[in-house]
Every structure is written in C-alpha cells, then in structure tokens.
Amino acid sequence: MTAQSTGPATAAGTTKRAFLELDDLKVSFQTEDGVVRAVDGVSFALERGRTMAIVGESGSGKSVTSQAIMGLHSRRAAKITGHAWVDGVDIVTAPDAELRALRGQRMAMIFQDPLSSLHPFYTVGKQLVEAVQAHGEVPKAEARRRAVSMLDRVGIPNAARRVDDYPHSFSGGMRQRAMIAMALINNPALLIADEPTTALDVTVQAQILELIRELQAEYNMAIVLITHDLGVVAESADDVTVMYGGRVVERGGVDEIFSRPSMPYTWGLMSSVPDMEADRGKRLEPIPGQPPSLINLPKGCVFRPRCAYAQHVPDGRCDTERPDLTPVDDGHDARCFLTLDQKRTLAVKATGTEEVA
Amino acid sequence: MTTPNLTDAGPRSASTPVGDVVLRVRGLQKYFPIQSSFLRRTIGQVKAVENIDLDVHAGETVGLVGESGCGKSTTGRTMLRLLDPTGGTIEIDGRDVTKLSMRQMVPVRRSAQMIFQDPYSSLNPRHTIGKIISSPWEVQGVNPEGGVKKSVQELMARVGLNPEHYNRFPAEFSGGQRQRIGIARALALRPKLIVCDEPVSALDVSIQAQVLNLLEDLQNEFNLAYVFIAHDLSVVRHIADRIAVMYLGRVMEITDSDSLYRSPRHPYTKALLSAIPLPHPSMRGQRERIVLTGDLPSPSNPPSGCVFRTRCWKAQERCATEIPPLSEISPGTSVACHFPEPAKEPVSFTPPQA
Numbered sequence: 001m002t003a004q005s006t007g008p009a010t011a012a013g014t015t016k017r018a019f020l021e022l023d024d025l026k027v028s029f030q031t032e033d034g035v036v037r038a039v040d041g042v043s044f045a046l047e048r049g050r051t052m053a054i055v056g057e058s059g060s061g062k063s064v065t066s067q068a069i070m071g072l073h074s075r076r077a078a079k080i081t082g083h084a085w086v087d088g089v090d091i092v093t094a095p096d097a098e099l100r101a102l103r104g105q106r107m108a109m110i111f112q113d114p115l116s117s118l119h120p121f122y123t124v125g126k127q128l129v130e131a132v133q134a135h136g137e138v139p140k141a142e143a144r145r146r147a148v149s150m151l152d153r154v155g156i157p158n159a160a161r162r163v164d165d166y167p168h169s170f171s172g173g174m175r176q177r178a179m180i181a182m183a184l185i186n187n188p189a190l191l192i193a194d195e196p197t198t199a200l201d202v203t204v205q206a207q208i209l210e211l212i213r214e215l216q217a218e219y220n221m222a223i224v225l226i227t228h229d230l231g232v233v234a235e236s237a238d239d240v241t242v243m244y245g246g247r248v249v250e251r252g253g254v255d256e257i258f259s260r261p262s263m264p265y266t267w268g269l270m271s272s273v274p275d276m277e278a279d280r281g282k283r284l285e286p287i288p289g290q291p292p293s294l295i296n297l298p299k300g301c302v303f304r305p306r307c308a309y310a311q312h313v314p315d316g317r318c319d320t321e322r323p324d325l326t327p328v329d330d331g332h333d334a335r336c337f338l339t340l341d342q343k344r345t346l347a348v349k350a351t352g353t354e355e356v357a
Numbered sequence: 358m359t360t361p362n363l364t365d366a367g368p369r370s371a372s373t374p375v376g377d378v379v380l381r382v383r384g385l386q387k388y389f390p391i392q393s394s395f396l397r398r399t400i401g402q403v404k405a406v407e408n409i410d411l412d413v414h415a416g417e418t419v420g421l422v423g424e425s426g427c428g429k430s431t432t433g434r435t436m437l438r439l440l441d442p443t444g445g446t447i448e449i450d451g452r453d454v455t456k457l458s459m460r461q462m463v464p465v466r467r468s469a470q471m472i473f474q475d476p477y478s479s480l481n482p483r484h485t486i487g488k489i490i491s492s493p494w495e496v497q498g499v500n501p502e503g504g505v506k507k508s509v510q511e512l513m514a515r516v517g518l519n520p521e522h523y524n525r526f527p528a529e530f531s532g533g534q535r536q537r538i539g540i541a542r543a544l545a546l547r548p549k550l551i552v553c554d555e556p557v558s559a560l561d562v563s564i565q566a567q568v569l570n571l572l573e574d575l576q577n578e579f580n581l582a583y584v585f586i587a588h589d590l591s592v593v594r595h596i597a598d599r600i601a602v603m604y605l606g607r608v609m610e611i612t613d614s615d616s617l618y619r620s621p622r623h624p625y626t627k628a629l630l631s632a633i634p635l636p637h638p639s640m641r642g643q644r645e646r647i648v649l650t651g652d653l654p655s656p657s658n659p660p661s662g663c664v665f666r667t668r669c670w671k672a673q674e675r676c677a678t679e680i681p682p683l684s685e686i687s688p689g690t691s692v693a694c695h696f697p698e699p700a701k702e703p704v705s706f707t708p709p710q711a
Contacts, residue, residue: 057561057562057563057564058532058561157651171652171653172425173652174652201424201425201588202424202588202590202629202632202633203424203628203629203632203648203649204424204652205632205634206631206632206634206646206648207648207649209634210648228561228562229634230562230636231591231633231634231635231636232634233636234634234635234636234637234638234640234641235634235635235638235641236634254638255638255639258636258637258638258639259639268563269562269563270636271566272562272563272565272566273562273566273591273636274569274591274592274594274595274596275591275635275636276590276591276594276618276633276635277635277637280594280595280614280615283570283573284566284569284570284595285566286563286564286565286566286567286570287563287566288567290531290533290534290564291561
C-alpha cells in the first residue's frame with residue numbers, strides 16, 4: 001500500500017522503487033496535423049500481487065501507456081520521455097536486446113482481440129513452443145510439454161489434442177485462453193491486460209476474469225488491467241487510475257474511487273453507466289460533448305469543456321490553469337480545483353450515490 | 358410446440374403506453390444451409406433462429422439479449438426481411454410481409470427501419486451526411502415538406518448534430534456522432550418500428566449514455582417501437598420494457614425487465630445475470646456467481662431436448678428427451694424450462710454502505 005500512498009515522485013531516489021513504477025511518462029507522436037500528446041505525464045506505482053486498473057475512454061492514452069510499459073513503441077515514431085521502471089530496468093532507455101529479454105519473460109501482454117493477436121498460419125502449440133524457446137535453451141519436447149500443461153491450466157479441454165489446432169478452430173473464449181497461456185507460459189511477474197474481455201460475452205468474461213485472478217495468486221503477478229468497464233474494475237482491481245486526455249485525472253484504491261469519486265470526469269463515467277442495482281426509470285446522465293483532440297488540448301483543465309462544475313471554481317481558474325494531481329485522502333489523488341468540501345457534496349449530487357461517508 | 362400467449366404483454370412500467378401491435382412474429386425460423394465445398398450440395402443446416410413468437414407494441418421497447426451466436430441479430434434482420442425466413446410469419450403494422458418480394462417490401466420499410474451496430478461501416482464514406490440522411494426519401498419517392506435540405510437539417514438538430522455539417526462526410530465525425538447520423542436516417546421516414554442492432558456497443562460509455570437518452574427521447578416523441586438487440590444486459594435492462602433472452606436460436610425466457618432482473622426464472626438467465634460485473638466493489642465476493650462451463654454448442658448440431666441442458670446444472674434425463682415449450686408460468690412471464698427457478702418477491706435494494 002505504501003507505494004500507492006506515497007506516490008512515485010517521492011518514492012524515486014532514496015526509497016526502494018516499486019516493482020512497476022512510472023514517473024512522468026510522456027509519449028508523443030509527430031503527425032502531419034501536429035504533435036499528438038497521447039500520454040502527458042503519467043506516474044504510478046504497482047507492486048507484485050496487485051492489480052491496477054487504468055480506466056478511460058478511447059483516446060485517453062490508456063493503451064499507449066501500456067504499450068510504453070512493454071516498450072512496444074518504435075523509437076523513431078514516438079517520442080518518449082520520463083521513466084518506466086519494471087523490476088529496476090528503465091524501459092524508456094533500455095537497449096532493444098534487454099527489452100526483448102524482458103518481454104515475454106518478465107512481462108507479458110494480452111490483447112483485446114485474440115483472433116488478430118494469434119498467427120493464423122501456425123498451430124496454437126507451435127506459437128506457444130516458440131514463446132518458450134525464445135527465452136532459453138529448452139528442448140522441443142520439453143517446450144511442448146509445457147505448452148500442453150499451460151493450455152490445460154487455462155482451461156482448454158483436451159489440451160493434448162487441441163494443442164495442434166489452428167487458432168481459427170478455437171472459439172473466442174478459447175482463443176483468449178490460448179493467448180493468456182502464451183502470455184503466462186514463461187511465468188512473467190508483470191501482466192498487462194489491454195481490454196482482455198471486451199470482445200467476449202459476459203459468461204466467458206466471468207470465466208476469464210476468474211482465471212486471471214487465480215493465476216495472479218499462483219504466480220504473484222502484478223497486473224495492469226486496461227478497461228472501460230467499471231464493473232470489471234470493481235471486481236478485479238485493487239487500485240484505479242482514471243485517465244483523460246493523456247493524463248491521470250484521479251487515482252486511488254478501488255473502494256475509495258467508487259465510494260468517494262472526486263473528479264467531475266469520474267462522476268460522469270459513473271453516472272453514464274446503467275446500474276443494474278438502481279431504479280430502472282432513472283435517466284442516464286451522460287458527459288456532454290466529445291473527448292478532446294490530443295493535438296490541440298484545451299488551455300486550462302483538459303476536462304473543462306465538458307465539465308459542469310467549473311462555475312464552482314473562482315476566477316475562471318479552470319480556463320487558464322492546469323490543475324495538479326492533489327491529495328483528496330490518504331492514497332487518493334484527483335486533478336481538480338474544486339475544494340475538498342465541494343468534491344464531497346457535489347459527488348453525491350453528480351453520481352446519485354449516498355455512499356459518501 | 359405450443360404457442361404461449363404473448364399478446365398479453367404482462368406487467369409493464371406505468372410510463373409505457375400500450376399501443377397497437379406494430380410487429381407480430383409467429384414461429385419464425387431461419388436456417389442457413391451448410392454446403393459441401395465441391396458440389397455445393399446442402400449437407401446440413403445452421404438453425405440460427407428456431408420458433409420465435411413475439412409481439413411488439415407501439416411505444417414499447419423489446420430487448421433481445423444473449424451471447425454471440427445465439428441468433429439475436431439474425432432474428433432482428435429476419436423480422437425486417439433483410440433475410441428471408443425459413444418458416445413462420447411476420448406481420449409489420451398489420452400487414453403480412455412474410456412472402457413479399459423485395460420490391461413489394463419497399464413501402465413496408467416506411468414503417469420499419471433499422472439502426473446498425475457499426476457506425477463506421479453502415480454509412481457510405483463517399484456520401485455527404487445530407488445525402489445519407491435523405492436517401493430514404495429518395496428511395497421512397499417522398500418529397501418532405503419544406504424541402505430536402507431543411508428537413509434533413511431539422512432531423513440533424515433533433516438527433517443532436519450541428520445542422521451546418523450538412524455537407525460533411527462520415528469520416529469527419531466521431532463514432533457517437535456517426536451513430537446519430539444512423540439514427541437520423543432511420544427516423545427520416547417517421548417509422549413506427551426501429552430494430553436497433555447493438556446500437557451503442559461500439560461507443561464509449563459517456564457517449565453510449567448520450568445515445569441511449571436520445572433513443573428514449575425519440576421514442577417518447579414519436580411513439581416508436583424498438584426491438585433492441587444487445588449483449589450488454591445492463592444497457593438492455595435500462596432501455597427495454599420487456600426482454601427476451603435467447604440461447605442457440607430459441608427464446609429461453611421472456612418477461613418484463615424488472616421481473617427478469619429481480620427474479621430470473623430460466624437457469625440460463627440466472628447464470629447470465631450472475632456473470633455481469635457490477636460497479637460496486639463493496640459487493641465483491643458477496644454475490645452468488647454461476648460460472649457456466651464450456652462453450653456454446655454448435656447451432657448446426659444442437660443438443661437434443663432442451664438446448665441449454667449441456668451447460669445447465671439442473672439438467673435431468675427429461676431435459677435430453679423432451680423440448681421444453683415456452684410456456685407462460687406467471688402473467689407476462691414465459692419460460693422454456695422443465696424446472697424453472699421459483700419466483701422471488703420484489704425487494705428494495707440498497708447498496709451496502711462503503
């Protein structure tokens with residue numbers, strides 16, 4: 001818990017670094033239309049055995065952040081500054097050979113679309129064996145044995161036979177399982193799951209989330225879970241980072257974030273989702289407008305053009321000044337000029353919950 | 358198979374007006390042939406839709422939910438004759454349209470329109486928004502009052518688009534705005550029925566809420582009937598008055614939204630609901646969760662008897678031999694199960710304090 005509460009800024013330097021630690025990570029791309037600041041100063045820390053959810057809409061920078069942690073950005077196309085330490089290695093500056101050794105072994109990633117992330121031309125088994133042999137001198141028979149046992153572990157029925165099937169003969173849920181098997185076959189310490197269940201039906205989603213939880217406990221993995229589904233966050237995450245326009249706008253423990261959301265964007269997210277436990281007749285309260293263009297961000301607070309609470313902040317500060325991430329509570333920060341009292345009282349109104357203690 | 362009486366829609370929220378039946382479907386079937394690769398002989402059939410009975414009233418929203426491959430989209434498309442039914446009858450606005458030719462269907466389409474899932478592939482990228490939204494009038498030979506441009510701009514304003522963007526192309530719009538374009542196009546002919554096939558599943562949550570609210574407003578304004586097809590149960594529960602749960606081409610349970618969520622009667626519905634992650638971290642681990650094992654059986658070779666029995670924890674011998682008919686077990690609630698769950702009384706829910 002300490003890593004979350006102290007924050008990376010103070011943790012860097014003297015104290016020991018967290019297992020995964022981002023410090024002011026920035027990723028920008030040069031395009032014809034201008035510089036896209038996809039990730040603009042993201043910091044967080046995550047220890048092994050814990051799950052951090054990154055929540056946000058398309059274009060909020062959540063996927064770009066995760067790809068930066070994996071070192072997947074081309075250094076020619078993307079300009080990356082800041083630090084992303086995985087187990088003491090700074091991904092931003094590490095040479096390619098070191099990155100290759102880390103990827104697949106110390107850290108692995110599962111993607112949203114299992115069909116396009118598996119090679120259609122090779123059997124599932126061959127792809128798993130390749131993942132094993134890429135990271136060490138393992139005899140083929142031994143690699144294959146591990147592939148079968150891993151497929152069996154992720155719940156593929158008849159693993160010994162299905163290992164020689166091609167991805168197309170697997171169902172969506174089985175492909176996602178095969179991809180999880182591939183990611184975990186080298187027993188990584190960090191798993192990045194980018195919308196791992198978005199393409200799946202709820203019943204299969206429940207199976208996959210359960211599987212990820214079991215495997216996390218078994219291997220003591222740190223998991224970065226990228227999702228837009230607040231239900232998945234509430235069920236799987238320990239900590240939550242809410243991103244908007246390439247920045248972290250709120251972060252904290254999962255109970256804190258859901259019971260005391262402290263930033264108008266987070267309120268908006270929560271009140272836009274139909275809640276099965278609430279009254280059916282209740283009208284949804286969407287966030288008006290569109291997400292900002294990352295090329296031409298608004299001058300003051302990035303969320304200002306869609307925020308309904310800016311009039312509560314004096315002197316039009318929201319229009320001119322970028323708010324910092326300031327503490328709301330122990331281990332809970334939000335990027336907003338509203339005062340603590342306002343955050344509390346307005347949250348009740350905005351999200352309609354009486355959960356605020 | 359017995360045909361349960363679904364014309365009595367059962368209890369409904371008071372706000373919903375009970376209107377005329379705008380869509381009546383009886384015994385709807387849709388099979389797709391499986392052809393051999395060599396002689397193109399039919400060697401089997403995918404039974405995508407099997408014996409669906411449904412009435413949709415004016416001003417009402419009927420949700421179709423189920424996992425991918427359950428036949429909900431095929432049902433929606435067959436209802437509007439975008440696909441030809443293998444069996445059964447379809448009545449739109451009191452007219453039997455089952456056997457009409459495509460040309461004869463043209464006037465029928467004035468009263469029944471569709472909104473598609475993918476706002477990127479359902480709009481012609483080479484046409485301007487003005488042309489896209491006015492195309493239904495062109496096809497139908499309608500001259501809207503006040504001229505095409507003015508009417509299109511009125512529609513654009515109504516669905517929350519800037520009317521000045523009349524001459525822009527779809528590529529200049531975001532996903533949510535494109536879905537609004539699709540909605541404006543569906544509204545152009547003032548239909549009585551709109552089949553919405555996953556209209557919000559490609560959108561971000563904040564945009565999704567905007568579109569859902571818009572659909573609700575339009576329904577109230579024009580007394581529209583919706584068939585709302587979606588896999589997201591919380592969205593369907595929010596918008597639908599009645600919900601039909603489908604599995605392997607068949608309706609497993611049909612009832613009003615509140616009863617379905619409060620007291621699911623079919624084991625499949627129960628499992629489906631229990632799998633939904635809820636945005637309440639304090640409830641973690643406190644809910645009973647039924648995790649279904651295995652995958653959906655192939656619709657070309659469905660299990661004998663009850664199609665759900667291979668994944669059902671309540672299955673007994675009888676389920677393998679006898680197809681459970683969809684029968685009304687309480688007013689407004691029909692279930693296709695030999696051993697339905699007992700009904701639960703309404704309880705008021707208060708989320709646990711954090």
